[in-house]
Amino acid sequence: MSFELGDAWFRYPRSDKPALRGVSVDIPAGSHTAVVGPNGAGKTTLARLLLGTLRPQRGYALFEGRSAADWPRREMAKRIGVVAQGGTPALPVSVTGFVEMGRNPYVRPWAPLGEEDRAKVSDALRRTNLQDLASRVVNELSGGEVQRAKLARAFAQDPRVLVLDEPTAHLDVAHEMEIFRLVRDFVDDGGSAVTITHSLHLAGRFADRLCLLADGRLEAAGSPPEVLRSGTLSRVFDWPIEVVALDHAGLTGLHVVPVDKSRSPDRSEEPA
Amino acid sequence: MRGARRRDIGLLGLALLLVAAMSTALAVGPAHLSLSEIWMALQPAAGDSPARAILISVRLPRIVAAALSGAGLAVSGVLFQALLRNPLAEPYLLGVSSGAALGAVAVLSLGLTVGPVGLAAAALAGALIAIATVFRVAYAAGQLDTRVLILAGVVVASFFGAGVMLLLTLAEGRSARSALLWTMGSFGQASWQMNVALAAYSVPAALGAFGLSRHLNALALDEESAAHLGTDVERVKKTSYLLASLLAAAAVSVAGVIGFVGLVVPHAIRLLWGVDHRYLIPMSFLAGGSLLVLADAAARTVAQPLEVPVGVVTALIGVPLFLVLLRRGYARQPL
Numbered sequence: 001m002s003f004e005l006g007d008a009w010f011r012y013p014r015s016d017k018p019a020l021r022g023v024s025v026d027i028p029a030g031s032h033t034a035v036v037g038p039n040g041a042g043k044t045t046l047a048r049l050l051l052g053t054l055r056p057q058r059g060y061a062l063f064e065g066r067s068a069a070d071w072p073r074r075e076m077a078k079r080i081g082v083v084a085q086g087g088t089p090a091l092p093v094s095v096t097g098f099v100e101m102g103r104n105p106y107v108r109p110w111a112p113l114g115e116e117d118r119a120k121v122s123d124a125l126r127r128t129n130l131q132d133l134a135s136r137v138v139n140e141l142s143g144g145e146v147q148r149a150k151l152a153r154a155f156a157q158d159p160r161v162l163v164l165d166e167p168t169a170h171l172d173v174a175h176e177m178e179i180f181r182l183v184r185d186f187v188d189d190g191g192s193a194v195t196i197t198h199s200l201h202l203a204g205r206f207a208d209r210l211c212l213l214a215d216g217r218l219e220a221a222g223s224p225p226e227v228l229r230s231g232t233l234s235r236v237f238d239w240p241i242e243v244v245a246l247d248h249a250g251l252t253g254l255h256v257v258p259v260d261k262s263r264s265p266d267r268s269e270e271p272a
Numbered sequence: 273m274r275g276a277r278r279r280d281i282g283l284l285g286l287a288l289l290l291v292a293a294m295s296t297a298l299a300v301g302p303a304h305l306s307l308s309e310i311w312m313a314l315q316p317a318a319g320d321s322p323a324r325a326i327l328i329s330v331r332l333p334r335i336v337a338a339a340l341s342g343a344g345l346a347v348s349g350v351l352f353q354a355l356l357r358n359p360l361a362e363p364y365l366l367g368v369s370s371g372a373a374l375g376a377v378a379v380l381s382l383g384l385t386v387g388p389v390g391l392a393a394a395a396l397a398g399a400l401i402a403i404a405t406v407f408r409v410a411y412a413a414g415q416l417d418t419r420v421l422i423l424a425g426v427v428v429a430s431f432f433g434a435g436v437m438l439l440l441t442l443a444e445g446r447s448a449r450s451a452l453l454w455t456m457g458s459f460g461q462a463s464w465q466m467n468v469a470l471a472a473y474s475v476p477a478a479l480g481a482f483g484l485s486r487h488l489n490a491l492a493l494d495e496e497s498a499a500h501l502g503t504d505v506e507r508v509k510k511t512s513y514l515l516a517s518l519l520a521a522a523a524v525s526v527a528g529v530i531g532f533v534g535l536v537v538p539h540a541i542r543l544l545w546g547v548d549h550r551y552l553i554p555m556s557f558l559a560g561g562s563l564l565v566l567a568d569a570a571a572r573t574v575a576q577p578l579e580v581p582v583g584v585v586t587a588l589i590g591v592p593l594f595l596v597l598l599r600r601g602y603a604r605q606p607l
Contacts, residue, residue, distance in 0.1 A: 053499050077502030087497035090357065091547040093489075101490055105502030109483035157501070 002161050002192050003027040003050045003068075007059035010045055019045040021216040022059065027194060027209075029160075032187040034203035035196045036227075037213035038237050043196045044085070046213065047165050050194065052076060077105035081154025083164040088146055092137045095149050099124055102156025124155035128182065144175030151182060162186055162193040169198070180206040200256040204228050212236060228254050279551045282544065286558035290339065293562040297335045297569035298327065302576055337462035337470060338568040338582070339561035341523035342533050344474035346560025347481050348523075349534030350552055351516035354488040355509060356418050363520035363534035366425025370432035371402025372524040373455050377436050380451040381443030388461035391454075392469075392525040399521035402428055407513065416509045456581035457528035459568050466526050473522035477515045478557050484508055484515075485549035492547070530583040533560050536590040543597045563590065 005025045011018040020042045027033050027050075035043050048054040049061040052068030061068045063076070081102070089098065102124065103117040113121075125131050128148040133141065138149055147167055154162055162183060168176040176199065183193050184206045197203050203210055203224070210227040212220040214236040220227045233241040233256065240259040246252060299310060303326050313323040348363040355361075363369070375398025379386055386394065406428050410421035436455070440448050487508045490498035495505045520534070537560045541552055567585040574580060 051500065053496060073499055073504050074502040077500060080500070082497075082500035084497055084500060087493045089493055091492055091542075093492075093547065097489075097548060101486070101493075101501050104486050104490060107486065109486070153501075 001026055001062075002029045002064060003194070004062040004065075005046070005049065005056075005059070006062075008049055008056040008061055009058035010042075010049060010054060010056050012045075018216055020049070020056075023213070023216070023218045024059075025211055025218055025221055027192070029192045030187070030190065031208040032184060032193045032195065032206060033209045033211060034207035035194065035211045035213060036198070036200055036203050037219070040215075041213040042216045043213055044165055046211075047163055047194070047196055051080065051082060051163060074105045077157060079159055080161045080163055081157040081159035083147065083150045083154055083162070083167045085165050085169070087150070089138055092139065094135055095130055095138055095141070095152075096121065096125070096134045098138045098149055099130075099152045099156050102153040105157065120156050120158055124152040127155055128152040143170050144172070144178070147171060147175070147179060151179065155186075160191055162191065162195075164193065164195045164197075166196055166198065168202070176202060200228065200233070201254065204254045204256065224254055228256060279545050279548075279555075283551065283555055283558070286555055286562070290558045290562045290565070293565040293569075294335050294339060297338075297565050298331055300569050300573050301326070301331055302572070333462045333464050333467055334459045334568060334572075335565055336467045337459050337526055338564040340467065340470045340474050341459075341527050341530065342537075342564025342567075343478060343557040343561035344470075344519040344523045345530065345533040345564075346537040346556035347474075347478045347553055348516040348519035349560075350538045350549070350556050351481055351484075351488075351512045351519075352534070353538060354491060354549065355512045355516065356422050357492075358422070359539070360535070361422075362531075363516065363523070364529065364531065365429070366406050366421065366517070367402035367429035367432060368399045368517055368520040369524050369529045370429040370436065372396065372399035372521060373529060374398045374432045374435045374439075375401075376454050376525075376528070377439050377443075377451040380454060381439045381447045383444070383447050388463060389465060391461070392466055395525040395528075396521055398432070399517075399524060402432055403514075403517040403521065411510070415506055416513065418509065421513070453581070454528045457530035457583040458571075458579065458581060459527050460579065462526065470522050470526050474519055477519045477522075478553070480511070481515050481519075482550075482553045484512060485553055488512070488549040489547075527582070530564065530586055532583070532586045532590045533563055536586075536594045537563060540594055540597050543600075 005023050007022045007024050008020055009018055009022055010020045023046065035046060037043055045054065049056055050063065050068060052063065052071050055069035063071060099121050100113060103113055103120065106117060107113060125134055128151055130148055130152055133145060138146060141149065151167070164183065167179050171179070180202050183195060187193050195203070195207065207224065209222065210224055211218060212227050212232065219236055220232055228243050230241060230243045233243065240261060242257045242259060244255040244257055246255040299305070299307060305323055305326065309323050310327060312318060313321055313327055318324060345363050352361040352363060352365060353359060372395040376391055376395040379391055379394040406421065406425045409424040410417050440451060443451060487498065487503040490501045490503045491505070491508065499505050523530070538552065538556050541555045541559060545551055545555060563586065564582070567589060568582050571580045571582040571585045
């Protein structure tokens with residue numbers, strides 16, 4: 001098991017309402033788990049508990065059997081690579097310098113990067129197709145390139161687990177697919193991943209398991225067909241949502257379609 | 273790769289600059305000594321001579337004190353700018369200098385005769401009280417809140433500043449003048465004894481800061497990202513605050529308040545060689561040392577027999593130089 005959450009509660013200091021109320025979930029190693037749910041459902045808080053940057057006020061959050069908040073950050077950074085929201089440098093840093101930070105947990109304080117570190121960095125740049133941008137400044141890149149650079153930095157950490165918090169927010173279709181494909185390949189090569197996302201249908205296509213959060217509670221967990229149900233989604237998102245089984249031109253999977261409420265669907269006219 | 277090479281050359285150049293600055297400073301002063309006289313007097317076999325006495329007991333202690341203080345102030349500035357994520361941060365922002373000034377001015381305006389070492393000790397005590405007060409306010413539940421730190425620091429600085437004003441108002445003419453001169457900064461009281469204490473503070477603190485450089489790079493992203501890259505964020509923040517404050521306290525205790533080094537040197541290095549702390553810290557150390565050694569040499573000589581406060585010289589040299597760099601830097605690298 002990589003992560004275990006048991007009846008985990010968390011309330012932020014200046015908030016009167018808990019962000020998470022009693023979430024229990026096991027996230028097995030070797031799988032890609034997507035965490036979905038409406039805005040404010042507690043997805044990012046859940047990730048913070050898994051990563052130990054927050055400690056649950058009740059219940060427990062374990063990573064590899066040990067309380068996540070008690071892991072030395074350096075040891076955790078050798079095992080988990082994170083693509084967080086935000087975290088773009090305020091100062092001009094090159095893509096290479098940015099990705100080299102992924103080697104921080106491995107390098108002793110006064111030592112320069114070694115051969116192995118450089119190899120991992122160039123491997124990460126190649127996997128994310130960033131070689132040509134290596135000397136560009138990170139805060140001058142496009143949104144999709146920045147996300148790839150963050151993913152490259154996570155790869156440079158040589159982790160066994162990736163945790164991604166909305167890695168495809170504001171990205172176009174191609175960049176979205178690119179990121180999900182890279183994460184899927186990482187899992188297929190023996191890693192594990194937890195992805196927080198608003199893209200229900202890409203979650204359904206690329207993840208092995210889904211966790212649906214709503215209002216700080218776990219509403220549903222399981223395989224995509226178990227979680228992506230029209231009734232559950234419509235209730236949780238407070239919006240009519242249809243789930244269509246897709247089998248077209250070799251594409252199979254579930255398609256999650258929000259309904260346009262202003263035009264009530266007239267099913268009689270739909271082709272059978 | 274090319275960037276790294278450029279920075280390695282820059283580092284070497286700055287090391288040479290420091291050696292050159294110290295050698296130049298050794299050759300200038302009120303007593304005229306030719307280069308050959310200096311060379312002869314510094315030979316290990318040379319017996320006692322007036323020239324040797326001037327060099328070893330008068331000029332060299334000042335030069336070493338200026339180099340160590342400038343280096344410490346510049347590194348302190350780098351640390352404060354990284355910790356507070358604020359480009360305007362400088363070593364004296366959070367009350368270190370006001371605390372030190374209150375300690376020193378208290379001793380001077382009361383007319384106590386304590387000698388230079390006692391004076392430095394009083395200044396250090398004042399600085400440490402300011403540092404501890406600010407830290408105590410901003411540190412809660414195992415976390416150092418940098419927003420509270422900056423506000424508490426600025427307020428504590430004004431409080432101690434008000435104390436200095438009060439003492440200056442109440443002091444007699446002569447002691448008020450010596451107290452006022454102290455606040456403007458001078459290496460006139462430097463001695464080997466003080467240099468040993470200064471080095472014992474600043475060299476380990478600067479090495480410690482250098483050891484934090486990867487973490488400081490990560491903190492430039494944000495605290496959460498730094499944690500995910502293996503940084504123990506609270507420990508690094510606490511350590512940087514204490515190292516930066518001690519570096520500033522040591523410098524201010526020996527030399528009084530010398531502005532601009534801690535602000536101008538780190539930014540100049542950033543504009544010339546980039547923002548990577550692994551280079552920024554050692555480069556600021558060398559450049560800060562060079563700047564103060566040269567500024568002190570100028571302070572001793574430009575208005576002989578008077579001595580200009582060294583802080584005035586750093587501002588007069590540093591600020592125009594910095595403005596040129598700023599203009600060039602932003603022209604080359606649009607915002």
